[in-house]
Amino acid sequence: MPMLRELTEYHTPATLDEALKLLRRRKIRTVPIGGGGSLVPDAPRDVQAVVDLSKLGLSFIEADEDGLSLGATTTLQTLLDDQRVKAYAGGVLLKALRDTAGRNVRESATLAGSIVAARGNSPLVTALLALNAQITTHAQREQTAPLAEWIPSNGALITRLSLPALPAEARAAYEKVARTPADLPIVCVAAVQIGAVVRLALGGVAERPIVMRLMDITPDQAAQHVQQAIYPATDYFASAAYRREMAGVLVKRALS
Ligand SMILES: Cc1cc2nc3c(=O)[nH]c(=O)nc-3n(C[C@H](O)[C@H](O)[C@H](O)COP(=O)(O)OP(=O)(O)OC[C@H]3O[C@@H](n4cnc5c(N)ncnc54)[C@H](O)[C@@H]3O)c2cc1C
Structure with a gap:
């Protein structure tokens, strides 16, 4: 074609x-x-x-007391090679970047392009949702909104992603199940727990990765809650029942 x-x-x-x-x-x-x-x-x-977009100066990684600020045209490999990204959230973002694509693709794929083109099982978007990423876009004016609420719109240009600084007690995890370790996930889960509050994101269970916020919940309860809340589809990788089962298993692993 x-x-x-x-x-x-x-x-x-x-x-x-x-x-x-x-x-x-x-x-x-x-x-x-x-x-x-x-x-x-x-x-x-x-x-x-x-x-x-390559001449707009949007390839950058900045870190300050508010967290990380990532330019829209920064490549996935540049992110993966950065010490601040590696250290962020106990390496959860790093794991998700590695899982998103092989090195050849990561060398050219930009952060914004990867978010726009993400499929339902995107490790990157799943991790960003759990990490409560904020997305900054420019259309008529500059706007910043939670990635979880963002809807792509014609003419709006993504310029940066911001990740909040996490408190010392924050615990983060990323888990996946795939046909082989190198494959894209069938289902993946990213979780960030701060005190009693858990941000839980799931990939591979809907058209786009989803996120939920849970409070005062045990790993078993969270797994049960997730299994009741999702309606995955069956495709040639896995049945809906398998995806639902794995979502529960991965949630327990991520929170244990
Ligand atoms: C051989 C091959 C293998 C691949 N393997 C994988 C893989 O393993 N995993 C995977 O996830 N993907 C894979 N892909 C798909 C693709 O490479 C990735 O989705 C890549 O991450 C997309 O990023 P990009 O910068 O190339 O986006 P682009 O292709 O440049 O853009 C994607 C979309 O985003 C829009 N866009 C780009 N930048 C902005 C911005 N700043 N603001 C608003 N909209 C924007 C574009 O208009 C377009 O609609 C593969 C592709 C090929 C050709």
Whole structure:
């Protein structure tokens, strides 16, 4: 199948304003491109122009007392190689990045592109949801919202992801079940527990990873709650019943 067959323009703007102006055009269907790993094979047929984000200065990793701030065009491999990312949340983000794709893909895949293109079993988005990531976008104005509430919209450009600093007592975990250790998960679970409050995210049980907030709950109770709350689909990787069963097993592992 021809890819980006209607493409007639490739822009590499040097400023955010310029990029937004291009993306706002009504008469020519224009979309942002990060690494292109998903856009190039899967772009809607009518895309006529792409805006390459690589010159916007959005590849960065910043850390301060509020937590981590990750630029939208930072590649997954750059994140994985960073000591602050490695240390964050006991290595949960690191594990999820490793599980998301092999090194070749990670070298080109950007953080924002990977979030937009994420499937329901995305380890990265599952971990980011448990970590209560905030997403900053620019359309008419800059907006920051929890990733859990974010809905992709045409013309809005993701510029950064922020991860809150975690208190010393925070416990975080990431667990998955897959056909082989190198495969994408069939089901994955990420959990962050701070005192009695647990943020539990699950991948592989819905069209997009989901997150829930539970309080004063034992691992067994959390597993039971999750199994009752989800309605996974059956596909060629696993039945709905298997996914539900594994979700419970992984929740118990993550919280024990
Ligand atoms: C051979 C091959 C193997 C692959 N293997 C894997 C794999 O193992 N795991 C996996 O998860 N994926 C895989 N992919 C798919 C793809 O590479 C990944 O999904 C990648 O993480 C997407 O990131 P990207 O930067 O390349 O996004 P792009 O393809 O550039 O963009 C993806 C989408 O995000 C939008 N977008 C990009 N940046 C922004 C932004 N800043 N703001 C708003 N929207 C934006 C684009 O318009 C597009 O709709 C594979 C692809 C190929 C070709």
